[in-house]
Amino acid sequence: MDARCLGITELVETPSVAVVVDVMRAYTVAAWAFARGAERIVLAESLDEALALKARHPDWVALKDGAPAPGxxxxxxxxxxxxxxxxxxxxxxxxxxxxxGALAVKEASLVLCAGFVVAEATARLLRTRACDSVTFVVTGEDGRAEEDLACAQYIARRADGVATDAAGFLRRARESRAAAELEQGVRQGAHPDDVPLCLELDRFPFAMVATPEDSLMVLRPCPAPAPTDEATS
Known part of the structure; x- marks a missing residue:
């Protein structure tokens, strides 16, 4: 598999297959939302759009970065x-x-959103789809976030069916700037367990696929395909 890692601003053309990686914390949160029963996640373009959607659908749950805010x-x-x-x-x-990052590649034929918590399920789906070329969108720090790069590289190796020790990749994420900022309270709206929860490898048995639905970009869980003999860990 031909894999490349690009930051959001480096996306000069729409990839065929994109894996959007945000370990700390968007796609760890998304996976937890599905685990807690959410049917779907609408990826909003802006805070105003999120609030407008919430106003039209009061039963929807609106979620944002940072400190709690009205609405x-x-x-x-x-x-x-x-x-x-x-x-x-x-x-x-x-x-x-x-x-x-996900909205930047919404025209791709396949868009997956990922973190370590769904790494193996994501890799299995890429193997099942026989994806020859995959663009990993490294969302943090203009494409340089160590936790996202580590996760992308780990998923790429597993998608190729390579037996891979995750320890080094998880260590890179654990020592990242994002992890330090979360632990030091630099980022608002955090919980003391956020970093370890973001580093729970394969916590969930599903991948997450984003597709356009009625002008919205919607994320849904997708059960992981069964492992094959060539891709056993």
Missing amino acids: FDAVNSPGLLRSADLGGRTVVQKTTAGTV
Whole structure:
């Protein structure tokens, strides 16, 4: 598989297959939302759009980066979301980088959103689809976020069916700038467990696929294909 890692601003053309990586924290949060029963996640273009969607659909759950704000029901923190009851709900998510990255490649034929918590499921789906060329969108720090690069590189190796020790990749993420900022309280709307929750490898058995639905970009869980003999770990 031909894999390349690009930042959002480096996307000069629409890739055929894109894996949008945001480990800390958008797509860890999204995975937790599905685990807590959410039916779908609408990826909003802006805070105003998120609030407008919430106003039109009061039963939807609006979620954003940073501190709590009027009109929003939750913040972008897996530690704070993991106890929520989202059974059958639609979540509207707007984050600084993760949702921006997915919307930047919305014309791709296949868009997956990922973090370490869904790494193997994402890799299996790429193998099943026989994807020859994959663009990993590294959303953090203008494409230089170490936690996102590490996750993208790990998924790429697993998508090629290579038995890979995850420890070094997880260590890079653990030592990243994002992890330090979360632990030091630099980022608002955080929980003390956010970093370890973001580094739970393969916590969930599904990949996450984003597709256009009625002018919205909608993320849904997709059960991981069964492992094949050539891709066993």
